[in-house]
Amino acid sequence: MKSKKIDIRKYSLILILAAMVVVCSLLSGNFLTATNLTNILKQVSIVTICAFAQGMIIITGEIDLSIGYLAGMAGSFACIVYVATQNLPLAFLVGVLLGAAVGVVNGLFVAYFNLPSFIVTLAMQTVCFGAICLYTGGQNIYKIGGFNVLGQSYVAGIIPITVVFMVIMLIITHVVLKYTKFGRYLYAIGGNTDAAVAAGIQVVKVKWFAFILSGVFAAIAGMVMMGRLNAGIPGEGQGYETDAITATVIGGTSFSGGAGTAFGTFLGSIIIGVLNNIMNLMGIDSYTQMIVKGFIIIGAVLVDSLSKRGKTGIKIMASSSDAKKSK
Amino acid sequence: MKRTVVSVFMVLAMTVMMAAGCGKGNEGSQDAGSGKSEGGKDGAYKVAFLPTDMSLTFASWLADELTTAFEEYDDMELTVIDSQNVLETQISNMETCVSQGYDYIILLPIEPAAEDDIVAGYIEQGTPMMNINLDDGGVEKASSVVANPYDLGTVVAEYAKEQIADDANVVVLLGPSGNTDSIERRRAYEDVFKDSNLNIMEEQIGDWEKSKGMEFMESWIQVHGDQIDAVLSMNDAMAIGAIEAAKDAKLDDIKFFGVDGLADAAVSIEDGGLDATALQDAQVMAKEGARVAHEVLTGENKEGFEKVEIPVTLITSENVAEFIQRYTENGMLTE
Numbered sequence: 325m326k327s328k329k330i331d332i333r334k335y336s337l338i339l340i341l342a343a344m345v346v347v348c349s350l351l352s353g354n355f356l357t358a359t360n361l362t363n364i365l366k367q368v369s370i371v372t373i374c375a376f377a378q379g380m381i382i383i384t385g386e387i388d389l390s391i392g393y394l395a396g397m398a399g400s401f402a403c404i405v406y407v408a409t410q411n412l413p414l415a416f417l418v419g420v421l422l423g424a425a426v427g428v429v430n431g432l433f434v435a436y437f438n439l440p441s442f443i444v445t446l447a448m449q450t451v452c453f454g455a456i457c458l459y460t461g462g463q464n465i466y467k468i469g470g471f472n473v474l475g476q477s478y479v480a481g482i483i484p485i486t487v488v489f490m491v492i493m494l495i496i497t498h499v500v501l502k503y504t505k506f507g508r509y510l511y512a513i514g515g516n517t518d519a520a521v522a523a524g525i526q527v528v529k530v531k532w533f534a535f536i537l538s539g540v541f542a543a544i545a546g547m548v549m550m551g552r553l554n555a556g557i558p559g560e561g562q563g564y565e566t567d568a569i570t571a572t573v574i575g576g577t578s579f580s581g582g583a584g585t586a587f588g589t590f591l592g593s594i595i596i597g598v599l600n601n602i603m604n605l606m607g608i609d610s611y612t613q614m615i616v617k618g619f620i621i622i623g624a625v626l627v628d629s630l631s632k633r634g635k636t637g638i639k640i641m642a643s644s645s646d647a648k649k650s651k
Numbered sequence: 652m653k654r655t656v657v658s659v660f661m662v663l664a665m666t667v668m669m670a671a672g673c674g675k676g677n678e679g680s681q682d683a684g685s686g687k688s689e690g691g692k693d694g695a696y697k698v699a700f701l702p703t704d705m706s707l708t709f710a711s712w713l714a715d716e717l718t719t720a721f722e723e724y725d726d727m728e729l730t731v732i733d734s735q736n737v738l739e740t741q742i743s744n745m746e747t748c749v750s751q752g753y754d755y756i757i758l759l760p761i762e763p764a765a766e767d768d769i770v771a772g773y774i775e776q777g778t779p780m781m782n783i784n785l786d787d788g789g790v791e792k793a794s795s796v797v798a799n800p801y802d803l804g805t806v807v808a809e810y811a812k813e814q815i816a817d818d819a820n821v822v823v824l825l826g827p828s829g830n831t832d833s834i835e836r837r838r839a840y841e842d843v844f845k846d847s848n849l850n851i852m853e854e855q856i857g858d859w860e861k862s863k864g865m866e867f868m869e870s871w872i873q874v875h876g877d878q879i880d881a882v883l884s885m886n887d888a889m890a891i892g893a894i895e896a897a898k899d900a901k902l903d904d905i906k907f908f909g910v911d912g913l914a915d916a917a918v919s920i921e922d923g924g925l926d927a928t929a930l931q932d933a934q935v936m937a938k939e940g941a942r943v944a945h946e947v948l949t950g951e952n953k954e955g956f957e958k959v960e961i962p963v964t965l966i967t968s969e970n971v972a973e974f975i976q977r978y979t980e981n982g983m984l985t986e
Contacts, residue, residue, distance in 0.1 A: 354873045359900075363869045407985065453706065462711030463983050466918045476899065553861050554895055555915065557888075559706060560862055604870035610828070610856035 337576065337591040340627060344595065348602040355605060362484060368597035369490035370395075370549045372590060374568035375575070376497040377541035379589045380534055382572055383501070385514040385581025386434060386441035388535065389565050390426060390448035391542040396561025397452040398422040399546030400460070403556030406471040415471065416547060423543025424536050426452060431532035449565075456558040465556030475551025489548050490590075493541065497586035500537075510534060514581025571596060574625060596621075695728045696754040696948045700783075701744050703761050704736035708913050709933065710759060712983065713784065716937035717757070724945055727755075738762050742769060749778050755944050756780045763787040763831065779947050779955055783940050784931065785831065794947065794956040796940045798931035798963050800832045803910050804839025804885075806965045810927045811840075811883065811908045817847045819880040822871050823854040824864050824889040833885045836910055840883060852879065857889040864892030872900045881906040887916040887928050894924040912966050912974070914983040920971040930964045930974070 349356040374391050381388040402419035406412060426448060433444040477485045501507040509530045512520040521527055545564070550556050575592025577584030599620055603613045700717050702710040714731050721729040732748070734741035738761045745766075748756050756773070760766050760782055767789035770780050774792050781794035788795075815821070823840075826833030853871050857863035864884065871879060879902075884890035887909035897905050909916055912930025919925040939959050946952040966974055978984040 352874075357873070360870075360873045363873065367866050367869065457706040461715075461982070462706045463708055464915060466915050466984065476895070549862070552895075553865070553892070555861070555891075557861060560860065600866075601870060604855070604867060605874055607853055607874075609854075 336627065337574075337588060337595070341591055341595055341598070344598050344602075348598060351602060352605045355602060360601070360605070362487070364594070364597045364601045365487045365490070366484045366552075367601070368593045369484075369486040370545050370552070371564055371567045371571060371596075372490050372593040373493045373541055373545035373548065374564045375571035375589045375593050376493050376586060377538040377545075378565065378568040379572040379575070379577050379584050379586065380497065380501070380510060381441070381538050382569070382577050382579065383510045383514045383581060383584045384531055384534055385517070386531065386534075387445065387569070388430065388441065388538050388542075389445040390430060390452060391445075391538065391545075391568055392561040392564035392566075393449040393452040394423060394426050394539060394542045394561070395546030395549060395564055396558045397456040397546070398426075398543035399548075399550035399561065400456050400465055400556035400558045402543075402547045403465045403468045403471055403550050404459070407465065407468060410470070412470060412473070416474075419543045419547045420540055423539040423541070423546075425539070426542075427536035427539025428532075430539065431535035434535060435528045435531035453558065453562075460556075460558065464558070468550070468554065468556060472551045472554045475548050476554065486548050486552055489544065493544070494586055494590050497589075501584075501586055506530060506533065511582055514578075514583075516582070567596070570621060574621060695726050697752065698727050698729050698755040698757065698944055698948075699744075699748040699753045700729055700731050700757045700759070701741055701748070702731065702733060702759045703741070705731070705733045707736070708915075708983075709784075709911070709931075712913070712981075713759065713933040713937060715981070716933045717940060720937040720941035724941060727941070727945060727948065734761065736761060738765060742766065745769060745773065749773050749776070753778065755948055757783050757940060757944065759783050760785050764789060781940060781944060781956075784933075784936060787831065792956050794943050794958065796936055796943060796959045796961065798936065798961040800835035801839045802960075802963045803832075803929040803931060804836030805843060806929045806963055807836075807908050807910055807927055808840045808843035808883075810965055810967065811881065811906070812843055812847065814906055814926060815881045818850060820850045820852050820875070820878050821881045821883050822852055822868070822875075822879055822893075824857040824867065824882065824884040824886075824893065825854065826856070826885045827858050828856055832910075836885045857884070857892075859886050859888055861888040861892035861895075864889030865896045866892075868893035868896035869899075872896060872902065877902055877904070879905055881908065884909045887911040887913065887919070887925065890925055890928075891915055891919050894919065898924075912964065914978040917966065917971055917974045917978055918984070920966060920968055921975055923968075927965060927967045930966055932961060932964060935961050 354360055374395065377391055378388055398419045401422055402415045405418045406415035409415065430445055430448055433439045434441040473485065475486055479485055479488050501510065509520065509525050512523065512525055513527055513530060517527060546561055549560060553560060571593035572584065572589050573579060573592070574595055575584070575588035575590065577588065599617060603616065698721070700714060702714050705711050705714060718729055721727055732744045734744055741761050745756060756778060758766070758770065758780060763782060763785055764787050767787065770793050771790045774780055774790065779794070781796060783796050784798065786795040786797045825837060852875055855867050857867060868882070882890055882893045882905060884893065884907070890907045890909035894907055906926045907924065909925055909928040912928045916925055916928040920928070939961065943957045943959060946957070947955055975984065
C-alpha cells in the first residue's frame, strides 16, 4: 500500500519535471545545452545535499533549522584549517567533526530532553554563526588556495565535483533510508512515535543519530559551498535551511513525518533549479521571479497532493496527523 | 497545554538570543574599556557606537577603527552595541543608550529613512547623535561622517568608462531591493554613462551575495556567451562571484567592476580578477567620527553637529599593493 503511494508521487514529480523541460526548451534555445544542464546541477547541488539532511529529519517528524548556518560555520572553519595546514583531508575531517558536534548538541536537546526541534535548531543557528564570527572577528577567509578543489574541480574532466558530491550523498541517503534498519526506524518514528516505542524502537537513539547525520551532511554541503565560492564566507549559508525544506516538501516528503524519499528530494531540488535557471535565461526581472517562484512551488505541491489523493493518501495522512497530535 | 510549552520555549529562546546579543555588546565594551583603562577615565564621556551587524566585514572593521581612534582621547569611552542587522533591535538599543545616560551616540544606521525621526527626537531631548557611513540627510542637527555612495559609484564608473568601449555589452548586478547604497551607486553609473551607447544586456538583484553573482553570471554566459564585455556590480562580492563563473567558462576578456574595496577585492585585483573598486575608508571615517564627537561633547563645536564627507579612493592594479599591505597589517588578511 505504502510503496504504491510513493510510486505515484515519484512519477508525478518526473512528469512535472519533464513538462518543465519541454516548456523551457521551447522558451529558450539556450536551455537544452550540455553546459546549461551542467550549470543547473552545479547550482542545485549544495542545496540538495542540505535537503537530504533536512529530508531525513522531516521524515522523523522533526525539523532542522540549523543546517544553513552550520554549513557556513563548518565550511569556514574547514577553510581556516586548510589555510593553516594545507592539509585537505584534515580540513575536511575537522569540518565533518564540527557538523557532527552540532548534531550531537541538537540531538541532545531534541531527542534526549525532548525539546521542540524548531526552537532548539533555531537557537543553534545563532550559536553556529556566533562561533564562527567570534573566531574570525566578522571577516571572511580569503586565499583558500587548494581548498577550492572541493567545489570548482571536475572529475574525469567534465563532471563538476559539486555534482559528484551530490550524487554520492543521494546514494548514501537512498541506501540509508531504504536498506538499513535505522532508515526504517526513521519512517516508523515519524509515522507514529507511540507505535514505534511500542515496537521496541529506541526512539531517542535513532533521533539523536539522525541529527548527527544531518549535521555531517550540512557540514559537507558547507565545505563544497566554500570550495565553489573560493572563499570562506560564514554568512553565505544563511537561508539554505529553508531552501532545503522547500526542496524536500516539493519532493513529496510529508511535513508531518513518516513519508519521503531521497529521489523525491533530489527531483524537488532539480525542479526549483530549472525554474530559477529558465527565469534567469529569459531575463525575467527579480521581483517577478519571486512571485512566479512562490506560486509555482504551491502549484507543484498542489498537483502532487491531488495526484495522490484517493485510495491510500487520505488514510495515511490522517494517521500521521494523529501521530503528531499524540506526541 | 502544548502551545503554552512552545511559547515558554519561544520566550526562553529569545532570552537566550538577547543574552547572546548583550554578551556581544558587553564584549565590545570590555574591549573599548580595556583600551581606555590605562588612561584612567573617571568622569569620561560615555559614547555608544551602534553598528548594523558585527558579522559584516565593513561594520566590524569600522568598530575596530573607532575603538582605536577613541583610545587617543582620555575623556571619551566607547561602547559597541550590535544590532545584528535587525532594525527593531537597533531602535531598542538607541532607547537603552539614551535611558542609560550615554552622552553621545554614533549610529551606523540600518535604514536611515526609518530612523531619522527617532534620531531627531533624541537630539531634541539632549543626546547628540551622529550618522556614520550612511546618512540620507534627514536630520538637520545630527552630525554625519559619510563617504557618499554616489561618489563611490562615480569614481568606479569613470574608470570603467575609460576601460570599456563606448558601445560595450554589460551586465549589472544590484544590491537588495530598496538599498540606498545600491540605488545611489547605480545612479552614478547611469549619470557617468549617459552619453555613451552602453548596452545593458541583463540586470538582476544579487542581494550583495557572492553565490548569487556567480549563479547569474553562469546563466548569462549561457545566453550571451563571449559577448559580455564587462560586469558592473554594485558591490565587490557579487563581482567576484561573477569572476569565478567566467573563470570556469574560460572567458578571459571580461572586465569586472565592483565597489567596497575591502580585503576580498584587494586580493582579487592582485590576482588579475577584479579591474577596479572604490573604498570607503573606515580608518579615516573613524578618526573624523571621534574628532567630531569630541568637539561636540567638549563644547568646542558650538552648533552641536558637523557634517563631514570622506573622500573615496579608487583601487586598481596600480595601487592595490598598498591596500594588501594595510589589510595584512590590520588583520583583515592573513598571510
